[in-house]
Amino acid sequence: CGNKADSASGASAKETKTEASAQAIKHDGKVLVVYYSASGHTKNVASYIATATKGDVLELQPAQPYSEADLDYNNDTSRVSKEHKDESLRNVPLVKDKVDNWSSYDTVFIGYPIWWGIAAWPVDTFVKANDFTGKTVIPFATSYSSGLGESGKLLQKMAGTGNWLEGKRFPSGASQQDVQDWIKTLGF
Numbered sequence: 001c002g003n004k005a006d007s008a009s010g011a012s013a014k015e016t017k018t019e020a021s022a023q024a025i026k027h028d029g030k031v032l033v034v035y036y037s038a039s040g041h042t043k044n045v046a047s048y049i050a051t052a053t054k055g056d057v058l059e060l061q062p063a064q065p066y067s068e069a070d071l072d073y074n075n076d077t078s079r080v081s082k083e084h085k086d087e088s089l090r091n092v093p094l095v096k097d098k099v100d101n102w103s104s105y106d107t108v109f110i111g112y113p114i115w116w117g118i119a120a121w122p123v124d125t126f127v128k129a130n131d132f133t134g135k136t137v138i139p140f141a142t143s144y145s146s147g148l149g150e151s152g153k154l155l156q157k158m159a160g161t162g163n164w165l166e167g168k169r170f171p172s173g174a175s176q177q178d179v180q181d182w183i184k185t186l187g188f
């Protein structure tokens with residue numbers, strides 16, 4: 001019985017949050033979907049969001065792209081494993097970390113794969129390089145099984161500006177319908 005009450009109040013708290021999120025978004029404003037994707041899953045979700053919001057898209061590209069060997073997290077000496085072990089190696093320069101007409105965007109979706117429970121660090125470079133003042137920022141991620149965890153909050157800290165919402169994690173193979181359903185809850 002107690003459990004039932006708990007889950008009921010949990011559901012209503014969630015609804016309240018979604019409403020608050022929807023209210024924080026300027027729905028007649030311009031949307032940018034910026035993302036990093038190592039193997040295409042986050043890219044798919046990003047394109048579904050862009051379609052559903054009529055947003056513009058920017059794909060973040062590391063100046064030195066990650067090869068398949070670089071991404072091998074089972075190998076202790078791979079690039080990602082070394083970067084994971086030593087935070088000072090995670091400053092990944094991007095081909096482009098600035099956006100044309102940045103000031104024109106009201107809402108910025110920021111997408112990434114989850115790496116070891118946090119945002120894949122190529123997005124850190126973008127987040128640190130831009131001023132989010134006056135913008136609503138909505139993180140999204142794909143992962144094998146991990147949730148969004150602290151990833152959004154850590155990025156928010158790095159940015160230091162912007163109105164960051166809770167965001168959403170999708171499974172790697174999320175469908176367009178799943179993504180559309182979420183975008184609808186944000187009032188688009």
Ligand SMILES: Cc1cc2nc3c(=O)[nH]c(=O)nc-3n(C[C@H](O)[C@H](O)[C@H](O)COP(=O)(O)O)c2cc1C
Binds near residue numbers: 142145147
């Ligand atoms: C270096 C690395 C670390 C990962 N760490 C996690 C993790 O901690 N939890 C998880 O569920 N998936 C993890 N994954 C799986 C990816 O998050 C998942 O495959 C994601 O959808 C990949 O997105 P992408 O195709 O856009 O790169 C990891 C993948 C890589 C390459």
